[in-house]
Amino acid sequence: MGREGILVVVSGFSGAGKGTLMKALVKQYDEYALSISATTRKPREGETHGKEYFFLSREEFQTMIQENALIEYAQYVENYYGTPKAYVQQQMAAGRDVILEIEIQGAMKVKEQYPEALLLFVTPPSAAELKRRLISRGTESPEVIEARLKRAAEEAEYMGDYDYLVINDDLDTCVKEMHALIQAQHSRTSRQGKFIQQIKKELNEL
Numbered sequence: 001m002g003r004e005g006i007l008v009v010v011s012g013f014s015g016a017g018k019g020t021l022m023k024a025l026v027k028q029y030d031e032y033a034l035s036i037s038a039t040t041r042k043p044r045e046g047e048t049h050g051k052e053y054f055f056l057s058r059e060e061f062q063t064m065i066q067e068n069a070l071i072e073y074a075q076y077v078e079n080y081y082g083t084p085k086a087y088v089q090q091q092m093a094a095g096r097d098v099i100l101e102i103e104i105q106g107a108m109k110v111k112e113q114y115p116e117a118l119l120l121f122v123t124p125p126s127a128a129e130l131k132r133r134l135i136s137r138g139t140e141s142p143e144v145i146e147a148r149l150k151r152a153a154e155e156a157e158y159m160g161d162y163d164y165l166v167i168n169d170d171l172d173t174c175v176k177e178m179h180a181l182i183q184a185q186h187s188r189t190s191r192q193g194k195f196i197q198q199i200k201k202e203l204n205e206l
């Protein structure tokens with residue numbers, strides 16, 4: 001029986017390793033479609049337009065908002081980030097699970113529009129490890145690192161609003177765990193209405 005795509009929202013502290021995790025997940029399991037966000041942030045070294053993000057000017061981003069082309073958008077440490085609607089809708093309609101790697105305000109807006117979405121929160125094993133990872137990434141200034149750690153403390157307040165917590169200690173373990181959680185979501189009885197109807201009908205006909 002054909003199954004419908006799930007919307008998976010993945011949030012986590014900046015520096016939790018979400019980017020690496022998402023890349024590994026879609027590489028290992030080709031059934032997942034990773035949404036590419038729009039942002040007004042400048043590309044980091046090695047990032048390309050259309051791959052990690054669609055890098056837009058503030059004006060271009062405003063246009064997308066006005067045209068209602070974003071599922072959600074949020075401001076995060078002085079830049080705007082948003083999820084383009086078209087890709088997500090196309091992929092879900094085609095039965096693929098779509099992964100959004102977005103911050104908390106956006107996650108909550110998605111949950112309002114898609115109550116069946118699966119919300120996962122990724123965290124490093126400890127605060128000290130988070131700080132170490134942010135510093136060793138070497139892409140941000142000390143001020144930006146400070147701002148992101150402050151933001152992490154605020155974001156921690158909302159961890160309980162997510163469905164599952166995923167502790168990113170070992171990459172491979174974490175990838176397997178996320179895959180298992182998404183697959184489990186497919187099996188929820190609330191998503192299996194068609195199957196339940198069918199087997200009931202078959203049983204009555206025996």
Ligand code: 5GP
Nearest residue numbers: 037038073074076081082083101102103106
């Ligand atoms: P970064 O600048 O490190 O790539 O991303 C900063 C934060 O923005 C991360 O927490 C990331 O998950 C979030 N983010 C990326 N894309 C989106 C989006 O489309 N919407 C929202 N709300 N947050 C996003």
